[in-house]
Amino acid sequence: MTKYLQNPNGLSIAYNYLPGNDPAILFLPGFFSHMQGTKALWLEQRCRERGQAFIRFDYRGHGESGGSFEEATITDWLDDTLLVLDRIANGPVILVGSSMGGWISILAALARPEIVTGVVGIAAAPDFTQMQIEEKLSESHKEELLKNGLFQQRSDYWDTPLTITRKLIENGKHHGLLHRKSINLDIPVCLIHGKMDPDIPWETSLTLQQIIGEDHCDVILLPDGEHRLSREEDLVLIDRAVSNMTARSVDQPG
Numbered sequence: 073m074t075k076y077l078q079n080p081n082g083l084s085i086a087y088n089y090l091p092g093n094d095p096a097i098l099f100l101p102g103f104f105s106h107m108q109g110t111k112a113l114w115l116e117q118r119c120r121e122r123g124q125a126f127i128r129f130d131y132r133g134h135g136e137s138g139g140s141f142e143e144a145t146i147t148d149w150l151d152d153t154l155l156v157l158d159r160i161a162n163g164p165v166i167l168v169g170s171s172m173g174g175w176i177s178i179l180a181a182l183a184r185p186e187i188v189t190g191v192v193g194i195a196a197a198p199d200f201t202q203m204q205i206e207e208k209l210s211e212s213h214k215e216e217l218l219k220n221g222l223f224q225q226r227s228d229y230w231d232t233p234l235t236i237t238r239k240l241i242e243n244g245k246h247h248g249l250l251h252r253k254s255i256n257l258d259i260p261v262c263l264i265h266g267k268m269d270p271d272i273p274w275e276t277s278l279t280l281q282q283i284i285g286e287d288h289c290d291v292i293l294l295p296d297g298e299h300r301l302s303r304e305e306d307l308v309l310i311d312r313a314v315s316n317m318t319a320r321s322v323d324q325p326g
Contacts, residue, residue: 074136077159085152086136087129087160090116095164095189095321096125097314100153100173100180103200104234106135110302111170111194111310118311124318127165129156142222142235145243146176146201153180157187166190166317168310171197171272171299174263178280179247181257190317193263194310195299197272198280199251201244204271205236217241250276252283260320261289262313266297266306 076084088107097119099112107128119126131149133141139148153176157165165187169177174196181188197204205225209217216223217238224233249255261284263277274293281289292313297306 077155079132079152079155081139083132084138085129085132085155087127087156088116089160090120090126092119092123092125094125094162095166095318096127096161097318098153098156098161098165098167099126099128100167100169100177101128101130101134102171102173102197104134104141104230105170105173106130108135109170110300111307114307115168115311115314118314122315125162127156127160129153142237143239145240146179146247147243150176150179150183150247153177154183157184161187163187164189164321166192166314166321168192168194168314169196170194170301172200174198175200175247175249178249178255178257178261181259182255185258188259189321190259191257191261192310192313192317193261193265193277193280194301195265195269195272196263196277196280198249198276199244200272201241202248203250206241249283250279255280255284257284257288259288260317262292262317263289264292264294264297264301264306264310264313266294266299266301268296269299271299 112128116126130137131152132139133144167177174193175198213223222237265274265277267274
């Protein structure tokens with residue numbers, strides 16, 4: 073059953089909470105995706121079967137949450153994630169982030185080291201507002217962005233064009249990860265990426281691994297995997313990664 077949190081701006085943030093054992097799994101959707109997606113519902117069912125707590129939610133401007141997509145930024149969607157972590161999670165949490173959710177998962181783990189015990193990134197897309205949007209703008213979109221502060225972008229993933237704003241692109245630069253020399257995460261991280269991903273190069277996960285450190289970060293590359301990673305074999309692999317990280321979290325002292 074969908075419930076709602078009120079953020080400090082009075083916007084409603086929609087979420088579903090399945091009670092169960094710790095560590096809870098918090099699923100973070102991708103850009104303009106939502107908590108009713110294949111991966112979120114699959115993982116919820118798997119957690120239900122093993123009695124593990126599970127949380128899924130919609131960022132503002134996404135799915136069932138309030139607010140305008142066009143007015144939101146990475147900062148806003150990170151704040152929504154932290155709100156859910158602070159208000160709904162009752163103990164240790166493993167973050168599972170898809171695409172943009174993988175980026176926000178790492179940012180949230182850095183912001184809440186006392187509660188986040190692991191991160192699983194699925195085709196994680198750090199810095200995509202710069203690398204996949206700004207750096208690939210056509211001349212016409214550059215002109216629109218300069219003149220109007222926004223442009224319309226089409227994609228095979230969305231039924232209608234999305235409005236991309238200059239504010240979103242500029243804000244994303246404040247949260248960049250790939251330019252950092254290191255990311256101080258003292259928790260296990262697992263990055264799953266398809267080598268046939270047409271949107272986020274699989275090398276992105278290897279770069280993240282180097283920045284986080286190979287002693288904390290594992291990378292699983294799927295030779296025929298694409299961006300969504302929603303085939304049955306992909307879902308089984310994702311759940312296995314979540315289960316393994318759950319076991320590691322439970323085995324940690326203290």
